[in-house]
Amino acid sequence: MPLFEYAPAPESRSIVDIAPSYGLFIDGEFGEAKDTFKTVNPATEEVLSEVALAGPEDVDRAVAAARRAFESWSALPGSERAKYLFRIARILQERSRELAVLESLDNGKPIRESRDVDLPLVAAHFFYYAGWADKLKYAGLGPDPRPLGVAGQVIPWNFPLLMLAWKIAPALATGNTVVLKPAETTPLSALFFADVCRQADLPPGVVNIVTGAGDTGRYLVEHPDVNKVAFTGSTEVGRQIARSVAGTGKKLTLELGGKAANIVFDDAPIDQAVEGIVNGIFFNQGHVCCAGSRLLVQESIATELLDSLKRRMATLRVGDPLDKNTDVGAINSKAQLDRITELSEIGAGEGAERWSPPCELPDRGFWFAPTIFTGVTQAHRIAREEIFGPVLSVLTFRTPAEAIEKANNTPYGLSAGIWSEKGSRILAVADKLRAGVVWANTFNKFDPTSPFGGYKESGYGREGGRHGLEAYLA
Template structure:
């Protein structure tokens, strides 16, 4: 095995202020009541900055700014709106190293993921929707589609800047204005994006960013002058939002939890499948709503596949997110680490067999070793509940029909993966899976032109692609 020397990315490319205000009507300002919270680096528990907590008055001001900006912004020709989006995309590319380091500092994800996956996709989404801005009459939603108005957008902590791009880009392209609330554990990249908007000379009020915890999000979602709500996060909070919005006439899209099945048939290319399994569950520490957290492997190859998977897991490097060799970074927060730990202990108590590679975890910060459970049944909580961490449950099957039945035996329906050399089998199984996205001989691949979303408790509506425009058009 190779011995790796540390290859740290420099923190010096990011200049952090000690405190950040709310971004309302093109300017940063303190919260009315002066309330703040601290955002920490999950790898070290070091405080990165103090951030304003938006209260009801602040949300009122942000929504009023978005409403005021809406008239002029929605009246702009699509080609003019596209210029702003193209400009934002180019600035993101120019500042991608800075933003990638910032994302890894605030979120805990490995720098090679924020640098090579998140930031290229963020820019790509703005480029893609910039291209749609002047072609909306040809999108299939009528000859003269209109924007909805003011969009309230609440995003999670697992892909802070990418989730922002998924929501802000189509909203702006279609002529809406935005009030966005980032997650309280990862607000910094959204606040840096506010600076990108100023650099791109986006008209004041078109994008507003209010930071805070769940209360801030609740004020925003319930605000009477909001026309559209878009939320990505937990199914539990999604239910609350649906209840709040019910009967108000607000448009709503929800992208919620998942418990994806990664199905490996006995004719699959095993080495390729192992890489896909590792990518499916250990990418971003398993903080992925569409993570392949249930491995369904055909019984006659289970032993061989598991041996190969364990060998591969032995090579995973857990540690400093800013080290370019790191495969698995820090868990995003103490609360999330506690949930992962609790469900893993329940898995072992219920009789599943737990295995992790030997790895030394740092003493400070929030860390969890990559873990697999074998001997898992459909009744185990670890096979039913979303763990949202680097924990894989392994189940076996004998026939394609059994694989489909087990894959669909979940309240979620966000994604799935199929590994087989037979195209006919892939198509036949994919057709029976109740999942919004099905990958074939790969996993966790995203493209701005491809829609993403789920069924059942994974939410409704689609983001990305032509379908992603629909949520923002009246």
Template structure:
């Protein structure tokens, strides 16, 4: 077997300032009360930068700037707005290497994922919605759809830049202005994007970025002059936001947690399915709301599939996110590592059988070895609760009806996967799954033209595609 030599991407391609302010009305400003927090590299626990923490007054200033900019931005012809979106997309492409390194440093994800998945999709979303900006009358939402006003957007730490693109691109294309709050553990790519907006000469106030923790997000969500709230994150926080905006007249979209079933039938191509299973749960360290965290495998092939899966997992390389050979990077934070560890220990205590390949984890930083649990039942907490880490629960089934029953036996409904060579079975099973996205013989494939969103406790509303425009139009 060949040994891999280290192939590190250089950190020097991106410049990280020692401190960052809030991006309000086209310029960087300090927080009124002077509060700051530190963002760290989860792979080494080294402090990357000090970042301003926005308080109530700062959020007020950002929303006021967005409101002032709304009058001229919404009145601008769609073809003119499109030019700015195209420009942003091109700058992202030109600066993608800087952004990929920054994202891997701040988030912990492998550079090959941020470089080959996140960044191309970020640019593609801006290109796609630029194309819609002058065609809104033909989108199916009436002959003269109007923007809502100021959009308050709160995004998570698992795909910091991609979630920003999912939120900002349709909002700007439809004529809204934006105040965005990135997650407190991953603010740097959003602050880099602020600089991209300046480079694209986007009018001041159209995009504002306020950094901070949960309090900052709460100020933004509850602000009386925000017309639309978009949130991606945990189901618990989603519930709080839904309660906060109830009865206010604000429009709301929520993209929350998931506990997706990846269903493998006995006629599935085993090697292809194994690649899909690995991609479904170990991509981005399992920090994916639509991760295939429950593997449902037909009983007759369970042993063969698990043997193949374990063999494949033994080849996964865990380590330095900036090494181009790394498959599984660092867990995003100490708090998230503690949750993954706790739920995994509960899984073992409840009687599921735990297995991880032999792998040496680095001494510093936040790390968790890829793990599978077999002998899992529907009653196990690891089969019900979102772990949000590289942990797979394996259940078996005998008939398609049983697979569907088990797949739907969850409070979530974000995504699912089906592995079979029969097209008729794909269509039949997909039709019965209560999931917003169902992949067939693949997993975790995204495209800006395709809508994404969930049922039940996975939230409501759709992002991406023509459907993604609706949430930002009156």
């Protein structure tokens, strides 16, 4: 029976007004910097805007503004701070369509994901932490929890607005002020968030946004008047930050890379598991630190599951991120596409068998077809290194003990998934997995009430939930 053809269903980009240039948001106002850089649409390579590049003196001004604002912001009753967070959450909901389009334009992710996953979670984090703002003494973190001061926060390009919410919402709820640096390739939604702060009448200096590249982040992290550093990104940069912060008295949380195992036992519901596998590795083009990039499938069902997985992958639609039918959007940058391509070629060169469904990739932009590798061993680089793209390595196992051993055989420890109809097996295996988050018969499910974070080279500290408050309190 022939498949139904999907007619294009593009979201209008006219609902978001992108300015030709953006300055730095410091002390409630936008101001210029000496240098600028361009941000592009990864699906078309068109320049979206020119953005200010913050230098050391700009970071100094932002931290000074946050320090001045801290005195009055931290002195506010929690119920008053909560009003601002509630207001921000409501404005984010009201402007969610505009922000979703902007996020897909700047990042390359499908509009369905930015509209149905990212934006609802962004608002939910502000609502959730607004509820905590006047209840901190009941959070189990001591009888008199106090804010730390100025938080320097550096976020990645894979979930620009969601990572902003993860960082800013708990910081503000606990009485801290913020200087945030978004990723170089995705600065626009953070700059739009600055406008949300002004719309919510947030006092000047409580949130400051400095755009730039790695050096800007380093200036912020190493600034002597920053009390708390929060970073989400690569393990390599996380190590550098940990070294620079050591001995300074700054509180630090790091949420770094991952190489998650998605374990499918022989009693798992195959169709449900396949959907979870697809969501685990092809959601957001695999640009997910907790992506299920290693599939561990029990040997007796490997053939059946792989046949089903390939059939499902053949239905994935790759293309225009603003088309509501698109499943897999554009790779965020040329540099990231080059890394995915290089590691995939190494995987094939090391003897793993590569397969992608037939799909036509656009002529312009940065694209990579959904890919699986079979015949993978634990010695393959594609099974050890974080690819951060739509590439799945498939390994097999015979016993639960072997699955656990293979799952834990990684320097990372951020997440894992288990597929089985037996609750006792799920609990027994989860207890032995060295991962911060373990999903059971699902994958990539997030909630603001639930803590998230890793072990080993995946970082330390937790974001989300009551646990996420601790990182911002003395």
